[in-house]
Amino acid sequence: MRNAKSVKAKMCLSLIILSILAGVGCSSSEPAPSESTTQLTIQTMPTSEEISPETSAVVTPAPTEEPTPTPMPTPIPTPEPEYIEPTKDEVWYDGFVDPRSIRAEIVTNPDDVTVLVNKYYALPLDYVPDDLVATSHSMNQQLRAEAAEAWEQMYLDCLEETGQGIFLVSGYRDTNTQQYLFDRSVNLRSLAFACKKNAWPGRSEHQLGLALDITPAGYDNIMDDFDKTTVGQWICENGHKYGLIHRYKEEFVYETGYGIEGWHFRYVGVDLATYLYENHMSLEAYYGKQQVVPWDE
Ligand SMILES: [Zn+2]
Numbered sequence: 001m002r003n004a005k006s007v008k009a010k011m012c013l014s015l016i017i018l019s020i021l022a023g024v025g026c027s028s029s030e031p032a033p034s035e036s037t038t039q040l041t042i043q044t045m046p047t048s049e050e051i052s053p054e055t056s057a058v059v060t061p062a063p064t065e066e067p068t069p070t071p072m073p074t075p076i077p078t079p080e081p082e083y084i085e086p087t088k089d090e091v092w093y094d095g096f097v098d099p100r101s102i103r104a105e106i107v108t109n110p111d112d113v114t115v116l117v118n119k120y121y122a123l124p125l126d127y128v129p130d131d132l133v134a135t136s137h138s139m140n141q142q143l144r145a146e147a148a149e150a151w152e153q154m155y156l157d158c159l160e161e162t163g164q165g166i167f168l169v170s171g172y173r174d175t176n177t178q179q180y181l182f183d184r185s186v187n188l189r190s191l192a193f194a195c196k197k198n199a200w201p202g203r204s205e206h207q208l209g210l211a212l213d214i215t216p217a218g219y220d221n222i223m224d225d226f227d228k229t230t231v232g233q234w235i236c237e238n239g240h241k242y243g244l245i246h247r248y249k250e251e252f253v254y255e256t257g258y259g260i261e262g263w264h265f266r267y268v269g270v271d272l273a274t275y276l277y278e279n280h281m282s283l284e285a286y287y288g289k290q291q292v293v294p295w296d297e
Pocket residue numbers: 170206211212213263264265
């Protein structure tokens with residue numbers, strides 16, 4: 001009896017241990033999903049450093065392979081000038097020709113700061129300078145980097161020498177803005193006025209990012225007599241030291257094809273600006289490309 005009792009007791013003990021073990025196993029099986037969830041979470045949420053190289057390695061082909069199949073652009077051997085054909089025969093209004101009636105040659109060196117652009121020499125239709133920068137002392141205007149640097153230095157020296165600041169009303173313009181300005185001039189004034197004062201899209205120095213319409217600090221629009229103001233006179237006399245020329249002066253009207261603009265200056269670099277200033281020469285005259293007016297023919 002005693003033995004049987006102890007055997008029974010042992011069996012009971014074993015059953016209890018087994019059931020405890022089974023219980024533990026059972027209770028430990030409950031957190032298992034959360035453990036595997038944790039593992040999944042760790043696997044599916046890597047840090048951003050881990051993601052990007054894998055992702056880019058999968059999506060983007062190896063950078064070293066790219067240049068090989070891409071042929072390098074070959075230089076154009078003989079740059080034949082292209083032309084923008086006129087829409088009608090030459091039409092003149094009070095000594096100023098309608099730019100749309102001119103067969104304009106498309107320039108092949110638009111990035112050259114000395115390039116001549118006017119009614120007769122046009123930019124390639126899709127031309128946009130690739131080094132435009134935000135310009136100081138202006139309302140969100142841009143210029144090519146070289147011209148912006150010159151403008152900033154000229155501003156500082158003008159302020160120091162005259163005690164007055166200057167403001168850039170207009171720098172770079174895109175072709176749509178130029179079209180808008182020409183059309184607005186026609187609508188508000190007249191076609192004759194637009195031909196005298198406004199450039200046709202593609203033929204504006206402003207599209208070069210090298211033209212500056214300047215006014216005294218404190219004003220936000222151009223003024224006809226800017227070149228008679230203290231700062232205007234100072235720029236007319238000193239602008240060439242910074243690479244700027246006064247583009248549309250009275251004595252240049254029929255060479256350039258535009259009326260007098262006291263506010264419009266063009267960056268051409270110090271060497272050429274100094275040469276033109278000292279020789280009282282327009283950019284057209286420098287290239288021997290003065291406009292030919294009908295009454296001189
Ligand atoms: Zn201008």
